[in-house]
Amino acid sequence: MKTPVLISIVGPTAIGKTALSIKLANYFNTEIISADSRQFFREMQIGTAAPTPSELSQAQHHFIHHKSITDNYNVGAFEKDALERLETLYKTYNKVIMVGGSGLYVDAVTKGLDDFPEVDPNIRIDLNARLEQHGLTDLQNQLKILDPNSFKSIAIDNPHRVIRALEICLGTGQAYSSFLNQKENKRPFKTITLGLTADREIIYDRINRRVDIMMEEGLLNEVRQLLPYKEHNALNTVGYKELFNYLDGTWTLDFAISEIKKNSRRFAKRQLTWFKRDKSILWFDYLTDNKKIIAEISNQLI
Template sequence: MNQKYIINIIGPTAIGKTTLSIAIAQHFKTEILSADSRQFYKEMQIGTAAPTKDELKAVPHHFIHHKSVLDDYNVGAFEKEALYTLGKLFESHDVVVMVGGSGLYIDAIIRGLDDFPAVDPSIRSTLNETFEKYGLEPLQIKLKALDPQAFETMAIDNPHRVIRALEVCIGSGKAYSSFLKKSKIKRDFKTITIGLTAERAIIYERINTRVDKMMEEGLLEEVKSLQHLQHLNALNTVGYSELFKFLNGEWPLDFAVSEIKKNSRRYAKRQMTWFRKKEDITWFDYQAPVQKMLESIDNAMS
């Protein structure tokens, strides 16, 4: 039996992961598994910078627009479905490309999910009530106090993630981050991770340009079509929550767009903080030739 590999493409938002993943998948004549939790939802296309129709045609993709925002979907379900899909793909491919910026979902495939203690359900109810009454900020402040490491590395603009971390902190009396796995579980494949990076100013400029392009492509209209569903967890995310505030009359449009850019930059910073704590990543400048990355992959396989 041939050794199976996942080529894992990571990096901050707007760095060029999609383009690179397609080039590498075409080189190995294989398929792509997405580990971007925002791109799962078919109603969220423009605001998640999902692959275009042409990009989806160029290489078969999995876990792109396969769910609805109405579905109850989480990282545990993703891990189970993705591992099953990988098993099927490995029947006809020795290499599968994985791409995404959601560190928790990437880790679920490579390392497996962490084991957390059971906590009193009333804690989550209380936290949900706080969120409904006062918004996300007081919960973020509490998480920063109880678990600074989790605050710095997780998606703190995601209410579900913040509430989950807080309920573990409060219920166990220990930091949420203290339960994160320190070692990998054994998988039937090896992982080769390629990271794309750039100077911070370049990353921020690319983010700002992407947001402007999203607005030109109709992001506001996409968000308007989802306004009646804005209470759903899937839509509590950058690019959508800010424009809901505009549509609800809370913010002017220019300010909402500037907040999307600011929150996207913060998200990119958290992504890089998460990735830089990981081992066995070969980093490349975002403008490096694809051939140079392929040589690095070949060396890792030999």
């Protein structure tokens, strides 16, 4: 029996991963697993650029809007769920598509999660207290000193990610990034990872235009409805936290929109930094003809 194949599509936000995933799913007559951690939550549709109803109708998708923002769902749970779903799908298909820009979640499926040493739980308690007293910038500055590589690659605007990296640095005396990719779990499938990219100016322009479209589609109303839940971790993300600042009177709407664009551009830069570490990724310009991409996949399957 042929080894099953996972075709993983990665790249920065707004580069066209969803469109390519659907085209490949249709070509290979298979289904799609989403590894975009923001698209898991059903209440967050516009601001996460989740596939539209039309796109969802073109191919069977998994892990899109299957959770609520009130659910406690993390990368470990996703790894387990995704591997179980793949096992089921491989009973029908030899190839499955996975798409998403959340590097940690992609790696969890393809490589497995990294092992970290146990550290004193009081460190996290202290870091959370600092977050409350001095804000996220204080923790970000310390991480930049202790582990510049993590500062450049993790979701630096997510306090949970920053605290996790810092507690490892402080608890072990070693950089959080030094524990990454130390082992690779054996998977019962072959992974072919495709990366979409473009010149930075093009990526940034696509991001800016996407934010404008989101606002036209009603992102502000979506965020307004979620205001009672703003303290949930799922909503501490680009596109939502900025508009919360507008709704509570801290920022003007124009400034909040400009911050969404700026933070989305920063997020894209971090995505590329994360994925560029993996030398096995086959990179394509976002305008590459699908036939060329399919031909390269075929070459990898030989």
